[in-house]
Amino acid sequence: MSDAGRSRKACESDREILQKSAYRKVSKRSVARASAVLEKTQTYTGVGVDPPAKGHHFLHIDDFSKEELWAMLQTSIKVKEALKSGDNSYKPFAGLTMAMIFTKPSMRTRVSFETGFFKLGGHAIYLGPDTIQIGKREATKDIARVLCRYNDVIMARLFAHEDILELAQYSSSPVVNGLTDYNHPCQIMADALTMIEHKGRIEGTKVVYVGDGNNIVHSWIRLAAKFDFEFVCACPEGYEPDPATVALVNEGGAGKVTISHNPLEAVKGADVVYTDVWASMGQKEEAELRKKKFQGFQVNEEMMAAAGPDALFLHCLPAERGIECTDGVVEGPQSVVFQEAENRMHAQNGVLLHCLGLA
Ligand code: CP
Numbered sequence: 035m036s037d038a039g040r041s042r043k044a045c046e047s048d049r050e051i052l053q054k055s056a057y058r059k060v061s062k063r064s065v066a067r068a069s070a071v072l073e074k075t076q077t078y079t080g081v082g083v084d085p086p087a088k089g090h091h092f093l094h095i096d097d098f099s100k101e102e103l104w105a106m107l108q109t110s111i112k113v114k115e116a117l118k119s120g121d122n123s124y125k126p127f128a129g130l131t132m133a134m135i136f137t138k139p140s141m142r143t144r145v146s147f148e149t150g151f152f153k154l155g156g157h158a159i160y161l162g163p164d165t166i167q168i169g170k171r172e173a174t175k176d177i178a179r180v181l182c183r184y185n186d187v188i189m190a191r192l193f194a195h196e197d198i199l200e201l202a203q204y205s206s207s208p209v210v211n212g213l214t215d216y217n218h219p220c221q222i223m224a225d226a227l228t229m230i231e232h233k234g235r236i237e238g239t240k241v242v243y244v245g246d247g248n249n250i251v252h253s254w255i256r257l258a259a260k261f262d263f264e265f266v267c268a269c270p271e272g273y274e275p276d277p278a279t280v281a282l283v284n285e286g287g288a289g290k291v292t293i294s295h296n297p298l299e300a301v302k303g304a305d306v307v308y309t310d311v312w313a314s315m316g317q318k319e320e321a322e323l324r325k326k327k328f329q330g331f332q333v334n335e336e337m338m339a340a341a342g343p344d345a346l347f348l349h350c351l352p353a354e355r356g357i358e359c360t361d362g363v364v365e366g367p368q369s370v371v372f373q374e375a376e377n378r379m380h381a382q383n384g385v386l387l388h389c390l391g392l393a
């Protein structure tokens with residue numbers, strides 16, 4: 035059999051494995067439908083979702099101007115400084131409640147939102163996967179219209195991106211995106227804050243993401259729509275981010291996005307090397323297949339050496355040590371992953387203050 039024939043055969047068997055994975059279909063369909071929405075109504079840029087009665091939804095990073103994003107980050111820095119100094123007197127969320135809907139597991143998102151909101155005087159309510167059952171127990175638009183009557187803000191971690199758009203459309207309180215199959219904007223605000231703390235800037239930097247072109251990547255790309263920096267996604271063929279999202283930046287965004295299939299080359303001169311799990315939540319049954327596909331894409335000591343000594347290592351966590359990154363890199367001198375995790379709370383406080391019109 036020729037090489038091309040062998041490779042075709044391998045692809046066919048991969049396709050069979052993927053077809054057995056129900057989640058892959060859900061995930062890809064979700065992104066595909068979302069791209070269709072983008073083409074049709076620009077809902078993906080937030081344009082098609084009505085704003086809440088008061089304040090702003092936080093659904094995608096680029097729903098905001100660069101100035102607004104910068105203001106959120108500056109607020110985050112101030113509130114972080116106050117909390118770090120032991121000054122607990124700032125209580126802008128006093129008397130406010132936040133409903134938090136989770137259809138997927140979480141540690142950082144749940145705890146950072148709940149703790150951050152409490153520290154600034156508010157009360158957060160955790161609604162886990164068995165409580166609300168989005169799309170199963172009752173219609174998403176009904177959930178939105180009921181929850182916003184009790185709560186000043188709704189935070190949600192959901193599978194389908196359309197569901198968060200629908201929640202926002204029907205909620206008179208601001209809706210904050212705590213991750214969907216498509217994006218994770220709060221994470222990237224925390225990453226931007228971490229970059230500011232270590233590099234002093236976002237603009238003019240080179241951020242190289244090595245791994246799957248997933249929800250984290252889509253939010254990085256959307257940050258590049260507003261800030262002028264170079265974002266490179268080094269991923270295996272077939273695992274590229276959504277092309278419509280890449281086009282959004284490259285056809286008029288502030289920054290520049292490139293796709294590479296050569297991670298060792300891509301990381302050269304990087305200010306940040308970033309990675310995430312190869313199989314996201316809901317894709318775990320593809321983990322073995324992906325381990326084969328992602329050979330050469332592990333962020334290890336060799337890759338950090340190729341990036342150079344000034345490169346930071348970031349990971350949204352949870353990390354699967356020994357798979358997408360090595361233990362040595364997570365624990366190494368270039369790693370700032372735990373500061374990055376802490377910054378989830380501070381960045382989200384900044385986002386919430388702005389979305390609620392309190393900053
Ligand atoms: N990074 C992040 O969102 O972590 P969790 O899944 O633990 O919330």
Ligand code: NVA
Nearest residue numbers: 248310314315350351
């Ligand atoms: N891409 C990962 C991010 C986890 C914070 C996932 O969706 O599981």
